[in-house]
């Protein structure tokens with residue numbers, strides 16, 4: 344998705360009552376704190392190295408990545424399959440997990456580029472920083488966020504990537520509004536996500552845990 348050469352959006356209020364937001368975020372943080380140790384057995388789709396291979400990530404990049412970057416990987420698709428990321432570009436990963444997608448992005452932008460990640464779960468953000476440092480990457484920045492507000496200025500990034508994150512947010516309009524805001528004119532948003540194809544059963548539709556299934 345390319346950003347038009349204009350700015351400004353008209354975000355609609357979210358449908359989730361504000362009193363539920365922190366409860367939903369806490370459930371997501373609880374689940375992903377566990378995932379920061381390992382994604383194995385915690386999802387109904389392949390994760391880790393097997394997941395990345397199945398989603399078509401470059402074989403050489405997977406083989407070159409440290410195991411720490413892969414064992415918590417739980418992306419639902421491959422944002423890099425949607426468009427080229429060029430040397431020198433600035434990339435933001437919205438929901439960076441322990442940093443595998445940031446690692447892939449850093450290989451593409453090279454030393455003249457910059458990769459930044461934000462994550463709602465403190466342990467994920469902390470591990471992403473450790474993992475990228477261990478992988479020898481210097482031109483990165485990771486921030487732990489408490490809401491959908493992105494802590495970067497308007498027009499900061501050439502590309503925003505995201506992989507299985509927006510479905511988790513109770514404030515999807517705010518996510519899109521913020522992503523649009525931080526993209527430069529002509530910037531691209533390349534994301535993979537999951538969506539409901541039919542109504543949830545009643546037992547799940549009111550469940551806070553269902554947000555992070």
Ligand SMILES: C[S@@+](CC[C@H](N)C(=O)[O-])C[C@H]1O[C@@H](n2cnc3c(N)ncnc32)[C@H](O)[C@@H]1O
Nearest residue numbers: 375416417438439440443444462463464467507
């Ligand atoms: C599927 S993982 C992302 C995979 C990651 N890109 C990777 O390379 O491994 C989803 C991540 O999104 C984070 N998250 C969920 N809701 C978020 C939000 N509103 N803002 C930022 N991060 C969020 C979770 O804490 C989790 O680390």
